[in-house]
Amino acid sequence: MKIDEVLNDKALCALSLFLILLWAGVRYRLFTLPRLDGETAATTLLRLACGFLLAGASLDKLGDAAGFLGLIKQCYFFIPDSVKPLTAVVIPWLEFFAGLCLIFGFRWRTAALVFCGLMAVYTLAISWDVLHEIDCSCGCFSKDTGEKMTGWTVARDLLFLGVGSIVLLSRRTFIALDPLND
């Protein structure tokens, strides 16, 4: 079973929304976590979610640059032709390393910035494709799933962007090599 079949757009929207609401709940003290800094705990959860999403999204593309290049050619028109091969090679590794940084909490705010940057670019590209009714799969978690991009894909990436922004703007986290990162 492919990861895209389980983590479809609607499920990922719900997951992101849940994480954001959880963070907002502890941040604005709607509920508290006993003997634990609730905001930092929620940030840790969000950081790990971003890390696993990013690293997981890169895995299928790491060894198949040709497949990813085919997808970029089909769906991401704004990338100049001359840069497309390099993009197909570099982006999966950038996702992978940024994901690892987020998971292990090493320079995690830097990785969160990369996460937000990638999500912003993906959101713009997917929105353009959806608005112009271009039929192609986004290749977000694997290079070819046959699943088409819809408004849910845009919503999902916007929520990811929200989750990433919370991690980027937070100052502390647990279970990390750099807990403070300042």
Add this chain to the structure above:
Amino acid sequence: MKLKHSPKPSRSSPVVLGPFPLRKILGQAWGLFVFSSFFAVLFNAFYVGGIELKYKPKIYANPSGAPSAPATYAGFSPSSQPTSIRKKAAPTPLPGEPNPFPRLSAMGVKQRLDKKSCVILDARKPEEYEAGHIPGAINFYGNEPEKFAPRVMPQLQDKSEEIIAYCHGGDCDLSLQVARALQEAGYTHVEIFTGGWPDWQKAGYPITKGGNP
């Protein structure tokens, strides 16, 4: 005199933090990008599935080295241009040009095949087709539409029928050429199986050997 120890900071004591270090984070992000790029290019250079990083428009030639005829789609008439190595017509969609061909996965193709609701075209070379293809697929070599169109077109009477083209997957453009050719010939429901033959085999779906049915 007894020395007083300073009290340990409690777990909940606020940590004094400076302003948001945007510059530092931007610098580190640039570092991460450079490191990833360096690693990715190095990996690509040594990995067996690595791709050509330098962009060059594709030029198609026969295995014998002789240049192949260009793909002229409208009416599938052979070109009257003098023979020389020619660039393939429109290898990729232009920026801003919507790609009209829906993309299918191996599972999507299998579902349609089971329902017998589509025609499948194999855009690879005839010898590759004969070595193995999707059951029921018709060979339509993407680089020689003028040769294959007269054989295949009579079998595609209904122009609104669902037609799926595939080739080697990945960077292969042969299926796209076939799809464009069919679209220009008036077929309205053309799709591309992007993973192509490698994905079909990987999925373990049935295959057939031999020539055109």
